[in-house]
Amino acid sequence: MDKEDKIRIIREQKWINYSDAVDIIKELNDLKSYPKSSRMPNILLVGDSNNGKTALIEKFISLNPATFSEENSEMECSVVAVQAPPEPDERRFYNSILEKLLAPYKISEKLDARQMRVKNLLKKLDVKILIIDEIHHVLAGAPTKQRKFLNVLKFLSNELKISLICAGTKDAFNAIQTDPQLSNRFSPRVLKRWGFNNEYKRLLLSFESKLPLKEPSHFIEDGFAQKILALSEGLIGEISKVIELSAIYAIENNFEKVTPDMLDKIRYVPPSDRKKVIYKL
Ligand SMILES: Nc1ncnc2c1ncn2[C@@H]1O[C@H](COP(=O)(O)OP(=O)(O)OP(=O)(O)O)[C@@H](O)[C@H]1O
Ligand SMILES: [Mg+2]
Structure with a gap:
C-alpha cells in the first residue's frame, strides 16, 4: 500500500460503536x-x-x-x-x-x-x-x-x-x-461532550485500531489522551480530525506511529479558537 492509499483510508468515514450510540440505536430500533x-x-x-x-x-x-x-x-x-x-x-x-x-x-x-x-x-x-x-x-x-x-x-x-x-x-x-x-x-x-474517562479511552483505542500504521501510537497514555481531549474540546468530530491530521503527518514524514509532539505540528486550531484567528485578520 502506498502513502496515498494510506491517507485515503485515514480520511474515510468510519463508524465507531461507542456505548451511548449503541444504547440509543437499540432504543430507536425498539420504536x-x-x-x-x-x-x-x-x-x-x-x-x-x-x-x-x-x-x-x-x-x-x-x-x-x-x-x-x-x-x-x-x-x-x-x-x-x-x-x-x-x-x-x-x-x-x-x-x-x-x-x-x-x-x-x-x-x-x-x-x-x-x-x-x-x-x-x-x-x-x-x-x-x-x-x-x-x-x-x-x-x-x-x-x-x-x-x-x-x-x-x-x-x-x-x-x-x-x-x-x-x-x-x-x-x-x-x-x-x-x-x-x-x-x-x-x-x-x-x-454529551467527551470527558477524560474509560469510555473516552475506548474511543481512542478504536480510532487507533483503524489507522494503517505499523506501530502502536498509544493514544490512551494519559498525557497523550489529555492533549487530544484538550485540543478537540471533547467533540467526537474534532477528536477524529486531530487523529486524522496527525496520522497523515506521520505517513507523510515516514513514521509508522503518531507521537504526542506531532499534535503541535499539524497546525490544528481548536474549535473555540477559530473565531479568534479570523478576528485577528
Ligand atoms: N460513531 C462515530 N464513529 C466515528 N466517527 C464519528 C462518530 N460519530 C461522529 N463521528 C465523527 O464526527 C463528525 C461529526 O459528527 P456529526 O456530523 O454526526 O455531528 P453532528 O452532531 O450532526 O453536528 P451538527 O450539529 O453540526 O450537524 C463526523 O463527520 C465523524 O467524523
Ligand atoms: Mg448533523
Missing part, C-alpha cells in the same frame, strides 16, 4: 415495533455541533434500508429521514419529505394538499419512524413561527401515529419545552 397509539414515544437527540448526531442517524438508517418488494412492486421503508430546511418553512419541509419518498410535487400545490399527501404517503409506505435532523433550524425564529412548526410535529405524531426522532442542538430542546404536550412526548437523549 419500530412500538404498537400504534395516540401517544407515540418520540426522541429528541440533543448535542453540540460536531458531536455525532448525524453520524448516529446515518448508522441507524444504514441498518434499516428501504427495500423494494418483488411481490407487489412497492417500496417498503420503515424509517424515513429528512433534513429540516434551513429556515422555518412548512412548504419546504413537506417538500423534503416528498423528495425523500420520490414523490413529485408541484410548486403550485397548496400547503394543505401537500400536507395531506405527505400524510397519505407515509401511511401507505407503512413508515414507522420519521427522522428529522437539524430540527433547530425550523424551531428557530419568532415564537409564532416556532409554534407553527411545533404544530407540524404534533400533526405528524398524532395523525400518523408514528414515532418522530428529531436531532438538533439545545435550542431545539428549549423550543420543544415551550409546548407541554410535545415536551412530555419527546424524551431527550443527550450526546
Whole structure:
C-alpha cells in the first residue's frame, strides 16, 4: 500500500460503536415495533455541533434500508429521514419529505394538499419512524413561527401515529419545552461532550485500531489522551480530525506511529479558537 492509499483510508468515514450510540440505536430500533397509539414515544437527540448526531442517524438508517418488494412492486421503508430546511418553512419541509419518498410535487400545490399527501404517503409506505435532523433550524425564529412548526410535529405524531426522532442542538430542546404536550412526548437523549474517562479511552483505542500504521501510537497514555481531549474540546468530530491530521503527518514524514509532539505540528486550531484567528485578520 502506498502513502496515498494510506491517507485515503485515514480520511474515510468510519463508524465507531461507542456505548451511548449503541444504547440509543437499540432504543430507536425498539420504536419500530412500538404498537400504534395516540401517544407515540418520540426522541429528541440533543448535542453540540460536531458531536455525532448525524453520524448516529446515518448508522441507524444504514441498518434499516428501504427495500423494494418483488411481490407487489412497492417500496417498503420503515424509517424515513429528512433534513429540516434551513429556515422555518412548512412548504419546504413537506417538500423534503416528498423528495425523500420520490414523490413529485408541484410548486403550485397548496400547503394543505401537500400536507395531506405527505400524510397519505407515509401511511401507505407503512413508515414507522420519521427522522428529522437539524430540527433547530425550523424551531428557530419568532415564537409564532416556532409554534407553527411545533404544530407540524404534533400533526405528524398524532395523525400518523408514528414515532418522530428529531436531532438538533439545545435550542431545539428549549423550543420543544415551550409546548407541554410535545415536551412530555419527546424524551431527550443527550450526546454529551467527551470527558477524560474509560469510555473516552475506548474511543481512542478504536480510532487507533483503524489507522494503517505499523506501530502502536498509544493514544490512551494519559498525557497523550489529555492533549487530544484538550485540543478537540471533547467533540467526537474534532477528536477524529486531530487523529486524522496527525496520522497523515506521520505517513507523510515516514513514521509508522503518531507521537504526542506531532499534535503541535499539524497546525490544528481548536474549535473555540477559530473565531479568534479570523478576528485577528
Ligand atoms: N460513531 C462515530 N464513529 C466515528 N466517527 C464519528 C462518530 N460519530 C461522529 N463521528 C465523527 O464526527 C463528525 C461529526 O459528527 P456529526 O456530523 O454526526 O455531528 P453532528 O452532531 O450532526 O453536528 P451538527 O450539529 O453540526 O450537524 C463526523 O463527520 C465523524 O467524523
Ligand atoms: Mg448533523
